[in-house]
Amino acid sequence: MNHFHFINGKFTRGHSTETIAVDNPATEQVIATVPRGTDQDVDDAVQAAKAAFASWKRVSASERAEMLHEASQKMRRHKHEIIELLTREEGKPLPENEEEVVWTYSTFDYYAELGRHSRGRVIPSTEDGVLNMVIKEPYGVVGCIVPWNYPLLLLAWKVAPALAAGNTVVIKPSEMTPLTALQLCELAFDHFPPGVINVVTGDGTTGEALVRHPEVPMIAFTGSLSTGQKIASIAAPMMKKLHFELGGKDAFVIADDADPELAARAVAYAGLINAGQVCTSTERVYVPQALAGRFIEDLVDLVSSLNLGDGMDPNTDIGPMIGTRYRQKVVDHIADAKAKGARVLIGGNIPNRKGYFHEPTVLVDVNHSMKIMTEETFGPAIPVMTYTDFDEAIRLANDSIYGLGACLFTSDAKKARRFFEEVKAGTIWINDPLTDNYAGPFGGMKYTGGGRELGEEGLDEFRETKHVHWDIEARPKSWWLPYHK
Ligand code: NAD
Numbered sequence: 177m178n179h180f181h182f183i184n185g186k187f188t189r190g191h192s193t194e195t196i197a198v199d200n201p202a203t204e205q206v207i208a209t210v211p212r213g214t215d216q217d218v219d220d221a222v223q224a225a226k227a228a229f230a231s232w233k234r235v236s237a238s239e240r241a242e243m244l245h246e247a248s249q250k251m252r253r254h255k256h257e258i259i260e261l262l263t264r265e266e267g268k269p270l271p272e273n274e275e276e277v278v279w280t281y282s283t284f285d286y287y288a289e290l291g292r293h294s295r296g297r298v299i300p301s302t303e304d305g306v307l308n309m310v311i312k313e314p315y316g317v318v319g320c321i322v323p324w325n326y327p328l329l330l331l332a333w334k335v336a337p338a339l340a341a342g343n344t345v346v347i348k349p350s351e352m353t354p355l356t357a358l359q360l361c362e363l364a365f366d367h368f369p370p371g372v373i374n375v376v377t378g379d380g381t382t383g384e385a386l387v388r389h390p391e392v393p394m395i396a397f398t399g400s401l402s403t404g405q406k407i408a409s410i411a412a413p414m415m416k417k418l419h420f421e422l423g424g425k426d427a428f429v430i431a432d433d434a435d436p437e438l439a440a441r442a443v444a445y446a447g448l449i450n451a452g453q454v455c456t457s458t459e460r461v462y463v464p465q466a467l468a469g470r471f472i473e474d475l476v477d478l479v480s481s482l483n484l485g486d487g488m489d490p491n492t493d494i495g496p497m498i499g500t501r502y503r504q505k506v507v508d509h510i511a512d513a514k515a516k517g518a519r520v521l522i523g524g525n526i527p528n529r530k531g532y533f534h535e536p537t538v539l540v541d542v543n544h545s546m547k548i549m550t551e552e553t554f555g556p557a558i559p560v561m562t563y564t565d566f567d568e569a570i571r572l573a574n575d576s577i578y579g580l581g582a583c584l585f586t587s588d589a590k591k592a593r594r595f596f597e598e599v600k601a602g603t604i605w606i607n608d609p610l611t612d613n614y615a616g617p618f619g620g621m622k623y624t625g626g627g628r629e630l631g632e633e634g635l636d637e638f639r640e641t642k643h644v645h646w647d648i649e650a651r652p653k654s655w656w657l658p659y660h661k
Pocket of ligand 1: 323325350351378379383384385398399403552554
């Protein structure tokens with residue numbers, strides 16, 4: 177497999193003299209090296225994408241749809257190789273990666289059809305003989321900057337709607353997981369005209385070159401808040417269109433009528449899938465005093481039954497974290513919480529083995545003075561706090577700078593309604609956390625950033641809206657100056 181940039185339909189070393197090592201987080205072994213893309217590499221990719229845009233934007237929506245479906249078909253055919261490489265570069269267990277790959281190709285199918293059938297509209301005119309239309313246009317070259325935790329899914333949520341809308345793309349995958357993006361170029365994107373899809377590998381400096389490039393009018397970015405803030409400050413003077421999906425600190429509230437055993441299973445899943453490295457991970461749990469004993473006991477039992485291991489092992493429930501920097505943040509948050517009075521009921525340590533593992537951890541006696549309840553932890557730690565009444569639970573759920581997702585467990589429709597109306601988050605899950613829907617817009621409020629992926633909103637992010645007002649007969653108007661003529 178090629179481990180170079182993919183520019184104008186070809187794999188190339190480009191101008192890079194430096195490389196970045198990609199390791200398997202379960203073994204710490206280097207599995208490949210990729211070039212650290214330079215400004216010149218980024219410019220080559222942008223020029224290729226710009227040249228391709230001139231014809232791609234004129235390709236009919238139906239032809240574009242067929243090419244997106246073909247990409248999806250190829251991913252289906254190569255599904256097992258893709259799942260395996262994804263597991264080796266990202267670390268989560270095989271079944272989770274299978275789900276990611278299915279979501280990836282299905283997203284291409286979804287946007288193939290949405291792009292084919294959503295082309296703008298005619299609106300009522302205020303004058304006879306005048307045609308008013310709302311039409312949708314692509315931006316041009318879109319820079320897609322992707323994180324490591326769902327490297328293919330988050331690529332698909334950007335690239336599929338961007339292409340369906342008629343844009344061309346330059347993708348900058350995460351330096352930790354660039355291999356599957358390159359694999360798709362080889363296995364699934366080879367039928368696109370050269371320059372329509374380009375990948376430049378590299379780290380933040382490469383991403384920044386893409387953001388700074390004057391011929392990239394739109395940046396679609398998923399990643400951390402601090403990187404998003406940097407991108408915003410660079411792009412603002414150029415008035416670029418920015419699409420942001422930033423961090424989260426999702427609350428999971430258990431109402432007093434909920435089944436504590438079922439809630440414990442849902443929390444273990446939502447807090448520990450992908451070793452807690454999901455933007456919508458359950459990062460803090462609120463349980464009423466009356467249910468706390470039973471809920472916590474069940475949660476600790478469940479967590480104690482989970483197997484930590486290499487994602488390639490079919491017995492593994494939880495894989496490694498992506499790297500030491502991310503694991504250290506979990507260690508720091510747990511230490512800060514313990515210093516302020518929290519108790520660790522299970523886990524809390526780095527196991528003595530190769531790989532960037534951290535034990536799945538449950539903490540109690542936590543409060544909002546602790547980092548683990550206010551800053552994104554992004555790891556396998558579940559802090560559980562008790563509350564007295566539902567007003568307090570809603571207030572605590574809203575006590576965050578982030579607003580990505582929130583979950584409630586209840587059978588009480590009144591509580592459900594209060595929760596989805598009053599909690600400020602882009603997605604509200606009731607009794608079924610972390611379930612996405614291709615047609616359901618996904619994104620955040622507050623510091624999580626605006627913009628939505630998936631759904632029609634996710635296509636519209638990649639299109640400019642233009643209003644056309646057309647007097648077909650070109651008649652003179654009584655209100656034109658000078659009035660007396
Ligand atoms: P990150 O911000 O470190 O990196 C994301 C991408 O940005 C990488 O490709 C990186 O190379 C690039 N980058 C870094 N510095 C850059 C710069 N100055 N200019 C341009 N590009 C730059 O984030 P990460 O650690 O890869 O991902 C984890 C974060 O992503 C978490 O905060 C998580 O919540 C967030 N995330 C959010 C969502 C969502 O939908 N809201 C989904 C997944 C992950």
